[in-house]
Structures are given as structure tokens and as C-alpha cells.
Amino acid sequence: MKLRCAILDDYQQVALTAADWSPIMDKVEVKSIDRHIDQPDELVELIADCEIVVIMRERTPFRASLLARLPNLKLLITTGMRNASIDLAAAASQGVIVCGTGGAGNATAELTWALILGLARNIVVEHNAIRSGQWQSTIGTDLYGKTLGVLGLGKLGSKIAKFGHAFGMDVVAWSQNLTKERADEVGVRLASSKEELLESSDFVSIHLVLSERTRGLIRAAELKRMRPSAYLINTSRAPIVDQVALAEALQNSWIAGAAVDVFEVEPLPQGDIYRSLPNLLTTPHIGYVSKANYEAFYRDVVEDIQAYLSGSPVRTLS
Numbered sequence: 001m002k003l004r005c006a007i008l009d010d011y012q013q014v015a016l017t018a019a020d021w022s023p024i025m026d027k028v029e030v031k032s033i034d035r036h037i038d039q040p041d042e043l044v045e046l047i048a049d050c051e052i053v054v055i056m057r058e059r060t061p062f063r064a065s066l067l068a069r070l071p072n073l074k075l076l077i078t079t080g081m082r083n084a085s086i087d088l089a090a091a092a093s094q095g096v097i098v099c100g101t102g103g104a105g106n107a108t109a110e111l112t113w114a115l116i117l118g119l120a121r122n123i124v125v126e127h128n129a130i131r132s133g134q135w136q137s138t139i140g141t142d143l144y145g146k147t148l149g150v151l152g153l154g155k156l157g158s159k160i161a162k163f164g165h166a167f168g169m170d171v172v173a174w175s176q177n178l179t180k181e182r183a184d185e186v187g188v189r190l191a192s193s194k195e196e197l198l199e200s201s202d203f204v205s206i207h208l209v210l211s212e213r214t215r216g217l218i219r220a221a222e223l224k225r226m227r228p229s230a231y232l233i234n235t236s237r238a239p240i241v242d243q244v245a246l247a248e249a250l251q252n253s254w255i256a257g258a259a260v261d262v263f264e265v266e267p268l269p270q271g272d273i274y275r276s277l278p279n280l281l282t283t284p285h286i287g288y289v290s291k292a293n294y295e296a297f298y299r300d301v302v303e304d305i306q307a308y309l310s311g312s313p314v315r316t317l318s
Contacts, residue, residue: 004029004031004052005028005031005053006031006033006046006050007030007033009036009056009060011035013032015032015294016030018295019295019301020302021302048070051075052075052077055078055079057080057083058084062086063085063087063090067087067096068090075096075313076098077098077304078101079100079101079103079298080288084210092318097313100300101299102297102300103293103296104290104292104295105155107289107293108156109160111261111286111287112207112233112287115235115281115283117143122138125138146202147169147201147202148169148170149173149191149205150171150172150205151173151207151217153175153188156236158186161187162186169203173188173189174194174196195222199225201226202229204231205233205235206232206241208237210237210239216241223245223246223255226254226255227255230256232259233259234258235261235262236262243263246260251277257279258281261285262287268282300315
């Protein structure tokens, strides 16, 4: 009898074509669910018989309460090697192995820069203007000679800093643990404080891991320190920025605009203010949604399942 496997939140219906699943098809029956299910009862009904569940990043949280209702679950695979929406302790106590995957690594940085360019040159506004019969309705903001502030200088932040240099920008960076040695290595200036970075930057891009230290790192007080002509970009995690404060900042022109790819509730509810703010550029958490990334994700998912079947799990999370 084959093991049952469910792939959740396969919005684009590409999970089974992004990789070669044939190595496990003789032992595993795979089904893909292409819509988000936010009701626990419905989700349990659909996957209660599955020994293996594959989830896409944090689209569907696996808290202790959900795990307890899935006694047949033995292997939970998340794309990526970090997923704050999984209760790893509860999974371990229930005997559920949690594994991750690698990724292509460039998609989020590329989207971040697309958002920066979109804000600077009013791409969406001008596109919509043409569609409605208008012609040249805005004046763009130049990047050359401007200051790019990068919050977090890890893998992604470093790539954004290099993009900034390529566009002739002055790049400054800050995070709680950032050292001058690391800043020098990337070729950026180290801000003496978060406040200095916010006050001196024309564009501020966030590239931090969500933790207790970074949750609410940008609140009303921080947004008021930014220049009225400045822009904030967040492709990391929504709770790093106080969502109410950001809406207020945009409504009251504390800053010129913002771009976000991440939200506290996803999918973003109908009627949410973030769907209607004119100076907010939004994308539906697609930073990691690219062909190369999906191919890497699902190739490793197949490898994770093969390793589990052989009794030697790989890329385990704890």
C-alpha cells in the first residue's frame, strides 16, 4: 500500500512539474492542493490520512493544535531551511520528522530591487495611466547619488547593497550585530545606530530574520525619523514593521511611499487598508516565487522523501 502525501498551497499548480517525482511514485501517492485552506477542520479532513505533508514556506502554519489532530503524520517538509510557523517542539514530541530544502537564493533580492525601481519611477501608476488614456503623470526619483539604507547585511542584504552600488548609490547598513569588519567586507558604511540609518537614507530596505529582537523594530517613532521623501521596502517579514504605524505614515505622508511583499495575514484579507493605499506598492509574497527557486525546492522535497523512505532523513530541522 502506498504512503499518502499532500502538497499544500500549490497556488500555481506547478509542484508536480517543477521536479521529477518518478523516483518515489511507486511508493507514494501524491496529491496537490492548489488553494489556501485557513479553516483547521477542512484542512484536517483533507490531510488526516497523510503520512507526508509538504508545505510552502509559512503559507500554512503547523502549530501544536493542528499537529495533534494529525496522528498519521510522520514527515513534514517545508521549503527552505527555516519556518517560524512550525512548532518544532510539538512535532518532535509527536514523533514527526521535519525537513527543509535548499533554494536558488536570488529571487527575493531581485524582487526587492524591482520594488525599489517600481517605487522610484512610479511604474504601476504610469502603467495604469497609459491603460486609462493618460500620458506622463508623475516625475520619477533618481537612484544615482541617493543613499540606500540596508537593515541587515546577511546573504540578502549584501546582494541589495551590491545592487545599490551598481546603481551609483551610497550604501549604509545597520543591524544589532553588524560589525565594521562585515560592513567593510561588503563595501558599505556602518551606521552608528538604527536612527542614523533611518534619518540619512532615501530608501530603506529590510533584510532581517524575524525574532523577538526584530519584531516591531520599525514603529511610528522610527517612521517619523525617516525623510518625507524617503521610501521603505520590506520583503522580509511583516511584523518587523508595525503595520498600523506604516499605514498611518503613508496616509499622513511621513514618508513618500513604501513597498511590501509580506503581510501579517496572508492571503491579505479583502478590504484591508493595504489594498488601497495609493503610495503603497504591494506584491503577494512572491519574493521566493521564481522558476529556479521552485525547481530547487521541489527537487529537494523529492530527495527528502527518498531519504525518509530509506530510513536516513536529510536536512532535518530542530
